Amino acid sequence: MAETITPTSPAQLRDAILWALSDKVALEIIGHGSKRAYGHAVRADYVLDLSKLTGILFYQPEELVISAYAGTPLAEITALLAQKHQQFQFEPGDFPRLLGGQRDGAVAGRAPAGTLGGMVATNISGPRRLKSGAARDHVLGFGAVSGRGEDFKSGGRVMKNVTGFDLSKLMAGSFGTLGVMHTLTLKAMPVPEKTRTVLVPCEDVVLAGQAMTAAMGSENEVSGASWVPASMLAMISPDAAETGDIGSATSMVMLRVEGPEQSVDWRAAALCRLLDDIGSAMVLRTEKSLSVWQAIADVKPMQSRHDSILWRLSVPPSSGGAVVQALGRIEPNVDAMLDWAGGLVWAQFAAGSVEQAGKIRQIAVDAGGQACLVRAADDLRREIPVFQPLSSEINRINRKISENFDPHNILNPGRMTPGLAQGGVSGNQAVGA
Known part of the structure; x- marks a missing residue:
């Protein structure tokens, strides 16, 4: 069993990395270890555990900014933000539950598990990503230690244009292979006053994609657009599954609008009219809407079957419906749902193989996207x-970046691309899409 090193300050973190560098010892970087099953197993004799490097450094609600150490539990941060009716706009889901991992520090059913650093390192984002961006787009600044044992930082407390590299974009999605972030400053946003969810029955997944494209192209400022098949509907929205007005066991397009009450009511009604030729819609109000989008962010219907194979395909939104149909030709009983207006396909298979993986990857590539194996x-x-294999040219660039940040490959070796010295920033391609 690997020995564990547990720093409690940035200085101790730097000392630990300098020791590993001097002895050429590889380190596995973890917070709560709740996303260890995401990516490849790390080949390391020592675990660098940041779970004791915790604490909120400052929170300025009026400035919409919060800063904390990387090991701070997300549950603690989201609870503090909620006291001031604020949130992370990119809506991180509960990935650890999806992976069947630990839930240290989480509030069951509400706050996501894991740590602040783990969230940024894996660039997790939920349904609002199509409007507000991913986690990387909300990082204002960070402090870190590279694989050279050198302190470095980027950004500050405010969003502004600067000359030079935006290292926040590089570190988010790198899975700890370039440096170990110890301090993070993120942008927070107010919780919307009201939320409405328009539900439109639609069994045809291609037609559902067209409906979401129409909704996103309208003036109604849609902040969430998903398609949920009938088999998963009860897990996402019991109200939609049980109501007789819209029909039971019916696949649904789900569209979210947020803002002042009068505005969301008007926009929800406009979406109902826009999609009237597809089906008779119903509208969920705020409380039920929040539950629906929490379940979509958590990919709740795919949490329980931990022995199944789970893929995450990032494709052009207009291709999502056709991708689901193509996946069905691999396995007729595949469970699939769409998020990001069709740009994100979650697909669950009963079993997997190397041959099947090749077919899934080819479907994603043919659609102009990429595929990531989330659970297996x-x-x-x-x-x-x-993660999606990259071209030789991109791999060459990734290796060059990795050599600059971690020339001896001591940080999470093998996490991104087994068989290579280190995966570098390929996570930005696979996860941040």
């Missing part, structure tokens, strides 16, 4: 690349 048994994760 360890033996399958050893046999195939978890």
Whole structure:
């Protein structure tokens, strides 16, 4: 079993990395370890555990900014933001529950598990990503230690245009392979006054994609657009599954609008009229809407079958419906749902193989996107690349960046691309899409 190093300050973190560098010892970087099953297993003799590097450094609600150490539990941060009716606009879901991992520090059913650093390192974002961006777009600044044992930082407390590299974009999605972030400053946003969710029955997934495209192209400022098949509807919205007005066991397009009450009511009604030729819609009000979008962010229908194979495909939104149909030709009983107006496809298979993975990847590439293996048994994760293989030119650039940040490959070796010295920033391609 790997020995554990637990720093409690940035200085101790730097000392630990300098020691590992001097002895050429590889380190696995974790917070709560709740996303260890995401990516490849790290080849390391020591674990660098940041779970004791915790604490909120400052929170200025009036400036919409919060700063904390990387090991601070997300549950603690989201609870503090909620006291001031604020939130992270990119809506991170509960990835650890999806992976079947630990939920240290989480509030069951509400706050996501894991740590602030883990959230940024994996660039997690939920349904509002199509309007507000991913986690990386909300990082104002950070402090970190590179694989050279050198302190470096980027950004500050405010959003502004600067000359030079935006290292926040580089670090978010790098899975700890370039440096270990110890301090993070993020932008917070007010919780919308009201939320409405328009539900439109639609069994045809391609037609559902067209409906979401129409809604996103309208003036109604849609902040969430998903398609949920009938088999998953009860897990997302019991109200929609049980009501007789709209029909039971019906697949649904779900569209969210947020803002002042009069505005959201007007926009919800406009969306109902816009999509009237597809089906008779119903509208969920704020409380039920919040529950629906929490379930979509958490990918709740795919949380329980931890022995299944789970893929996450990022494709052009207009291609999402056709991608689901193509996946159905691989396995007729595949469970699939759409988010990001069709740009994100979640697909769950009963079993997996190297041949199947190749077919799934080809479907994503043919659609102009990429595929990431989110959940699978360890033996399958050893046999195939978890993240989308990149071109030789992109890999060359990634290696060059990695050599500059971590020339001896001591930070999370093998997490991104097994068989190579280190994955560098390929996570930005696979996760931040």
